[in-house]
Amino acid sequence: MRVVAKFGGTSLGSGDRINRAADSIAAAVEDGHEIAVVASAMGSTTDDLLDEITFDTDEADRAQIVSMGERTSVRMLKAALTARDVEATFLEPGSENWPIVTDEYGEVDVEETQRRAFEVAEDLDETVPVITGFLAEGPDGSITTLGRGGSDTTAVMMGKYMDADEVVIVTDVEGVMTGDPNVVEGARNVGEISVDELRNLSFRGAEVVAPSALSYKGGKLDVRVVHYQHGDLLSGGTSIEGEFQNLVDLRERPLACLTVAGRAIRNQPGVFNHLSKPLSESDINVDAVASGLDSVTFYVDEEEAERAENILHREVIARDELSSVTVDESLAVVRVTGGELPNQPGIISDIVNPLAEARINVHDIITSATSVALFVDWDDRERTLELTQDLF
DSSP states (O other): OEEEEEEOTGGGSSHHHHHHHHHHHHHHHHTTOEEEEEEOOSTTHHHHHHHHOOSOOOHHHHHHHHTHHHHHHHHHHHHHHHTTTOOEEEEOTTSTTOOOBBOTTSSBOHHHHHHHHHHHHTTTTTOEEEEESSEEEOTTSOEEEOOTTHHHHHHHHHHHHTTOSEEEEEESSSSSBSSOTTTSTTOOBOSEEEHHHHHHHHHTTOOSSOHHHHTTOOTTOEEEEEETTTOOTTSOSEEEESOOOOEEEEOSSOEEEEEEEETTGGGSTTHHHHHHHHHHHTTOOEEEEEEOSSEEEEEEEGGGHHHHHHHHHHHHHHOTTEEEEEEEEEEEEEEEEOTTGGGSTTHHHHHHHHHHHTTOOEEEEEEOSSEEEEEEEGGGHHHHHHHHHHHO
16 A cells, blocks of 8 residues: 555654654555655644744744754654664655645645655655655745645645555544543544545534645545554544535525524523424424524425424414514525635625625525535526536
């Protein structure tokens, strides 16, 4: 197998952990695998360096300073591999074979990076390249960075461009967990998770794999997260499945919008449960939910509208804090799904403005970490889909 192994700061946080990392790499090489390594700065070195920049500095000097953590890591890890009779070399911006370059706008130069990464891959049968994570080289040879979580981005990018079989993210967690083990009891490892699920979790605070990295994951590239204490690069942890795609889709059947009004019901514990539970018990699927201070709105299949209205009406009568339920029918929903949406300031206005110019009334907008749902009149569905597809 051809594997790109990324070691996070915690997994390189001490001499003992660097030894552990080198042992796992050496074992994989001895088993006949081709290994490329991406190394983060040791421990919290990057954050510590940033904290010490208490003076005015330009971006070029700042990048040079924060690069020192990764530069130190690759030298130490390369030395540890050499001590185990593993042929290794470290690569950093400025090295003859450095692969990751950016253009004049600070974006990755895909064509040139692909070419250079392929050249590095050609030597994997002879040497283990230890590559600085997070860093890139500008068109003028200056050091640039790939942003927060940049070492993850380096690893998955290299996995893609080096035609690797797998990218292994070695970190301080067992993989993706069912919950934060520091907060909840009985948290366990999730053996598999889709890239769509993980990106949504990542954009909402899960610090497992940087969202920017997952945009480079193709369907044929396996990505796995393992704990640094595991010791085996080629097994265990959580496997991240599939690939993330930008999609614009239209729900084929019309929806009904049922709105329950009440006084400050958002501040009333249990109201949502009392409304949604009887819908569930009656096998009515809720396509989407929106809430305000004085209302909760459920979107259900139009064919279920009458039945859902009667169910919700019974709850309105039974609870003093609820006032009334109303139904608006024949709505369409167009959903935009894309992993880069959270990184695009103004994306909502970019989506909505063409609809306003076309005199299409948007009844509701519901957003998640990586999607935007637009609710419009059923008769406006095709035009809404067309205008939205034009943007993506």
